[in-house]
Amino acid sequence: MHPLNITVIGGGSTYTPELIEGFILHRESLPVQRLTLMDISAERLEVVGGLAKRMLEGTGIEIVLTTERDAAIAGSDFVLTQFRVGGLMARAQDEHIPLKYGVIGQETTGPGGFTKALRTVPQVLEIARTMERIAPHAYLINFTNPSGLVTEAVTRHTRIRALGLCNVPINMLYGVAEQLGVEPHRVTLDYVGLNHLSFARTVYLDGQDVTEQALNWRDAGFDPTWLKAIKMVPNYYLKYYVHHNHALDETLRAEETRADYLLKVENELLEMYRDPALRTKPALLSERGGARYSMAAVSLIRAIANNLKEVHIVNVRNGNSLPDLPEESVVEVPAVIDAHGAVPQAMGHMPPQIRGLIQAVKAYEELTIEAALTGDRDKARLALMAHPLVPNWDTACALLDDLLKANEAYLPQFTPHRG
DSSP states (O other), X not given: OOOEEEEEETTTSTXXXXXXXXXXXXXXXXXXXXXXXXXXXXXXXXXXXXXXXXHHTTSOOEEEEESOHHHHHTTOSEEEEOOOTTHHHHHHHHHHXXXXXXXXXXXXXXXXXXXXXXXXXXXXXXXXXHHHHHOTTOEEEEXXXXXXXHHHHHHHHOOSEEEEOOSHHHHHHHHHHHHHTSOGXXXXXXXXXXXXXXXXXXXXXXXXXXXXXXXXXXXXXXXXXXXXXXXXXXXXXXXXXXXXHHHHHHHHHSSSOHHHHHHHHHHHHHHHXXXXXXXXXXXXXXXXXXXXXXXXXXXXXXXXXXXXXXXXXXXXEOTTSSTTSOTTSEEEEEEEEETTEEEEOOOOOOOHHHHHHHHHHHHHHHHHHHHHHHOOHHHXXXXXXXXXXXXXXXXXXXXXXXXXXXXXXXXXXXXXXXX
16 A cells, blocks of 8 residues: 555644544554645644644654645545534534524534535535546545535535545444443444434344344433334434424523534633643543544545455445435445445335435435525525424525525525525
């Protein structure tokens, strides 16, 4: 394997030291030659990049900091996207506005995820089209939320080899293993669905079905009667659908939303990163919610670079993996990873107790991608109406008006004459 050039778009993110740590820990099996951190904020790049440089001292990995996207992408083997258009202030708006209408505000689920997608899809497609011009053989590994939807926009509208990645599947695996009291490598998940909307239909320990024992997993706080009825281990984010009323009540009672809290954590982290004596990832970073992020990222890149033919749970073009969804959809399923990318495993039909919800959210994702690209307000209203958490057309229309007004600076595609 030749030495790798890896570019991180959004390199000024406070998550970056997590990724740096992963490259350091696995440099024997993943020979990174050059790591380029690109960000539109020179100030954040200096702060985060300064810590990255200190962490990488003595590793032999060259680090480059730049605000120029084309220069960052040229010559890359892998381009990782981990940016947030509008920063945490935009996320805070996404969380607060839907609450007026009795709908949960969350960065990937419902109207919050919808607005984040409108801001993000055009930017990621610009990156992918730049890759088509100057790095056509590179892989795009997308971490930017909503990860599956954003990845689908790339696979539908460009020729770039793109995979989406989330830390939820690996956290589910480790959580179940902890519940069972066993090492994670002994556990296999029959995992199906979409990003942040997925289920382990069956849990295997050394090839034996242990789903019933795994259903005792309480990490996500689901009602045991629902777990008993559905007989599957749910993704943590299912709580926003299954217990929407409780999630909404908790948010309304809370003194601050998740974004409000993270704004404070982010400021603390950046202050820590400025300390020239700091050379390791600080413990506070775990509060950002990126547990095992670097483990999932480095393992996936290593599997591609080394042609390992390992099975990883990724966001990938469906093909025939889940026949209940369109072939061109991006789904979150186990896939065989090698030098050519990902081949999703044939997972078969989904049972009716989850099929309808997943199909509804996939329809919402398709409409959202179209709205993000065209600026068509009718498509945007239809997308919100298609989402299971938006109760009616009146709410969809009012929500859209408020969300577009709050995000006017980031959504030039939505002009008044477009409906």
